[in-house]
Amino acid sequence: MKINKIFIGFLCIAPTFTTFAGIEGFSFPDSVTTGGNKEVSFTEKFINPRSELNFVVSAGLDRKVRVTISNSSGAILDTITSNVISVSDRIKFFGREFYGKSLKSKIILVDGNYSYKTELLDVNNETISVEEKDFTIDITPPSIGDWYATGDGSYGRVAGTTSANWLLGSGGSERNYIRVLDLNDSASGIKDIQFTMTDPKGALIKTGNFEYDSANGYAYLDYKSGLFPSTDLDTLYTMNVMVSDIAGNQAALPSKGMMYDNVTNAPNLLGYFEPDSNNVLGPGLEGFIPYVAGSAVKTNPIRMAFKLPKNNWSGNRAGGIYLSNALGTNTIVGEDADNVYIVATAPFGNTNGNYLRWNNFGQWGGGGVSYSLTLDDSAPKTPVLTNVEYYIDTNDTWIRANQVILYQVSELPLTITKFRVTAQARSYAQNAIHGSSCIIPAGETSCEGVFNASLKDGTTGYLHGNFSIYSVDISTPELMSNPTWGEITWNAQLKPIIYDVVYDQAAKMVFTKVEQPGAGYYFDRLNLKSTVLEYGEGKKLSPVSSLRNGTSYEYSFDLTKIPDGKYQLQLLATDTYGNITTEPVGSYKSDKEAPIIKILNDNSDVFTEIIGLSELTINISDLSSYSIVSAQLNGGPASDNVYLATRPISVDSFALEYPRIYPSLESGDTYQLTVVAMDEYKNLSQKSVSFTYQPPNLLKLGSMSTLSVPQSIKNKLNESVSTVKTGPLRTGEGHLASGPQNIFFTLRSDAQYDIFVGGQRVSAGQTVQFTATPVEDGSLQIDIYPAEGKVGKASFLIDVPEINSSYEN
Known part of the structure; x- marks a missing residue:
């Protein structure tokens, strides 16, 4: 055994003690990403070396370490033994420094399960301690299927698996995703699915991760919510997707070109028809006058004029827009070099977007029609709805039919038997329609009609029928009010389903999946409201992470956040209609006191x-x-x-x-x-x-005096008069020191002059390294003298970090 020895103008010998070795991690060339050296912590089970593997082991000075690698059958594949750990074996790994060895295997491991045994040895190769651990080699990349975007063929979108480039828009109220199918990694599992998006010049504009549905083996990314910048189906972006597994292997999808349209630029009202005017507002717009807010319109239906740039008209370009009008007529009446001119008719004041709107590419809508005008007394007035109601026969009450109501399961059953419509009085009769119809007589404001609906236990539904009023028996075309819709929903049928509950007692975590049948129905009013972990008497723990994919939800709970005590745990999943599903998890004892x-x-x-x-x-x-x-x-x-x-x-x-x-x-x-x-x-x-x-x-040497002469002074025996001398130095095994010894010399920062030692000039606070060879009896003699002619004091440290002997290996 080699013993560290230190000198400080005096001699110091430091003992060693038993240490415990351990794998800090692995290192190997990274052939997947950077091409540099990859460091992996010992806490990782899966690694992906494609060459010999280095085992990084921590241990104490003057010890050896041995690593034995075995396969899953227990057969030994390789054994590596280090030499003695010395002060030169200080390792930097994963941001930490320690003493140890990096041992390189002599074989290249292929895919499979293995174990390693780390032994701490003394210099005689006697085992002091043993550590064993399993690990897995996985050098196979994940497998990937096709990818596509939802909405292919809807609103003109092109997003299929075989499409060279995708043409995308925001669709309607549904969620829109890019999906990567058939993801699988049977060895270590999928870690993440990352994407990058670049513009036509190759500049990076977006990076991020897909969500991963492990149960169904696909990844998804919402492309409707902030993925693309503002673009008018006029820029080809490129998306690249990289799938990585836990071991670090990667597989890439072929690049995909994508264009997106989220810019409408709907035109404002240009003007309207004035029957008494001879003005020409534009090509085909005889009798139309410019729109001025607050003006009076003399016709009902109103005839509206719009000017639309040709490069924003769907007839000229896919990314253009068009006017959808279910209230009247649309006519392209003329054009010039840059614009087309459109006339649309509709009942005055009715601008409801469900009937009248600008449609963008790939989108249900895009822009509305609005104006601030009044109707002249000479023109008939449009019907105006003021209230719609349902009669609840069960409890003899009227409720607003067009307010959002989510009837809780505890409120069922309910029966609706009729509706009531309230409107502004008109000089003509009005026909109110909601499934059945009723007539509001001229000068009156309401009527009631038959409407039967049963909100029963064990059923689910949405009363979303249209309420509208139409003019009756007037000479002008039929006039329709702004519509409204019923907004009554209930659900006592589609209840949460808790499954795949994992209680990891070692990690103090609970993981679960919840299926909410019908999640997203009724404009996403039917969904999972909450999933909590109940402990104790009604105490609830919220999840630390959650993920939704359509009707599937995933949650994780950190049990270390539960207060001290012993508890029974159960999961509670609650939907937005009060349906509750429970699932017992097990018992748990919580300890909040730190060591x-x-x-x-x-x-x-x-x-x-x-x-x-x-x-x-x-x-x-x-x-x-x-x-x-x-x-x-x-x-x-x-x-x-x-x-x-x-x-x-x-x-x-x-x-x-x-x-x-x-x-x-x-x-x-x-x-x-x-x-x-x-x-x-x-x-x-x-x-x-x-x-x-x-x-x-500590062995303190006496003070040493010498002349303040910047050279080594000899006595009559040709010996230096200023020399540090030691007694015989021996290793821990008793062998005399021999051969070159590494020496570190430090001059204390308060030294009053520089010193020459080992052929080097040393200034105050400086450390230098040199070698010195012991004489036959194993002692060291080191000449030391002032580097300048000053009188004063200089303290120093001589460090011989390890004693070497030719008699030891």
Whole structure:
């Protein structure tokens, strides 16, 4: 065994202790993404090396480590043993520094399940501790099927699996998705589905992730909600999709060109027909006058004029618009070089978008028609609805029929037997229609009609019929009021279904899926309102994550958020109509108390100065199982930052393992030790102590005086008069030091002059490295003298980090 030795104008020898090795992770060339070196934490089960695998192992100084790789049948495939770990074996891995080895396997592992055994060895190859863990090699990329966008053929959209480029629009009230089908990765599973979108110049405009429905094996992305910038079906974007599995393998879909239309640019009203005017407002618009807000219109129906640029007219370009009019007529009456002119008729004041609207490409609508005009007294008035009602025979009440009502299951059954319509009085009779009809006599304001509907237990439905009033027996074309619709819904049939409940007691998580049949019905009023985890007497835990895909919902619950106590857990899924489904989960004991950490120095909490680390102990107490997350040492004269291994010395008591550590030379040379522990309920605690450090077996050399001459002065025996001499140096196995020894020399920052040592000039606060060879008895003799002719004092540190001997391997 090799023993670290340190000198500070005096000699210091530091002991070593048993350490516990462990796999920190794996490293290998990343042939999938960056091409550089890939680091994977030991916590990952799935890895994807396509070459020899490096096992990164942490351990203490003066130890060896051995890694044995076996297949799923237990057959040994490879064994790798390190040489002795020395101070030069400090590793940076995953943002942490520690002492250990990186061991490279001699074989290339293929897809399959394996295990590794890590053994900590002493220099005689005797096993000190053993760790075993399973892992899986997965170098097979995910498989991918076709992809498409919903709405193919609807409102002119082109979005099929065989379409070279997609032409997309926002459709109607439905959700619109891009879907990637037939996703599968049987080894490690799908991790994510990422996309990038670029413009025609290749500039990146959007990145993000698809949602993944693992139960059905497809991914989806809402393309209606902010995916595209403002575009008028005039820009070809390119989407690329990359599917990654948990091990890190990737598979790409072929690029897809996409155009989208979310720009309507509907025109405003240009003018209207004035029967007494000879004005020509544009081609084909004789008798039309310009629109001026507040003007009076003398005809009903109103004849409206619109000017539409030709490049925004659907007759000239797919991304253009057209006027949909179920209230009257549309006529293209003329055009000029840049525009087309359209005349539309409709009952005055009726601009309801269900009947009169501008339609954009790929969209149910796009823009409305509006104006601020009055109707001249000479023209007949349009019917105007003021109220619509249903009569609930069950409880003898009238309700507003066009207000949104979601009847809860507890309110059923109900029976509706008639409707009532209220309108402004007119000089003519009015015909109110809602399934059946009733007549409002001239000068009257309401009538009632027959309407039968049963809202029964075990049924679901939506009363969404149209209410409209039409003029009767007047000379002008029939006039129709602005319509309204019934908005009454109920559901006592389509209830939530809880399935795929996973209670991960180790991770303190509950995962579940819920199917809500009919979710999205009735303009998305029927959906899953909430899914909670109930504990105790009516106490509810909300999910930490949720995901909806059509009628399927996924939730996860973090049990560590539940207060202290013992509970029975059950899931409650509630829809928007009050239907509740429950599913028992199991029992759970919650612990909210974080581990209590005590750091003691020789059983004392006094830390003014530490003589060696051997008397430092870490005591942890907790009602649950726990682990030490880290023991981090930073500070000291070298401003070090290193993670230390720990070892148990008794129940709930741990000792630290020695790193290479410099003594505190000055008052500000303090170290801080920070210990972090976490229990099985993810409660974290942290404890820090600060101290100055001196090695436990400090041997102080006497003061050494020399002339202030910048050269080595010899005596009559040709020996240097200023020399640091040691006694015979031996390894832990008792062998004399021999051969070149690495030496680090540090001149304290308060030195009053520079020093020459090992052929180098050293300034105050500087550290240099050189080698020196022991004489036959194993001792070192190092010449040291001032580099300038000054009188003063200079303190220094000589560090021989490890003793080498040609008698040891």
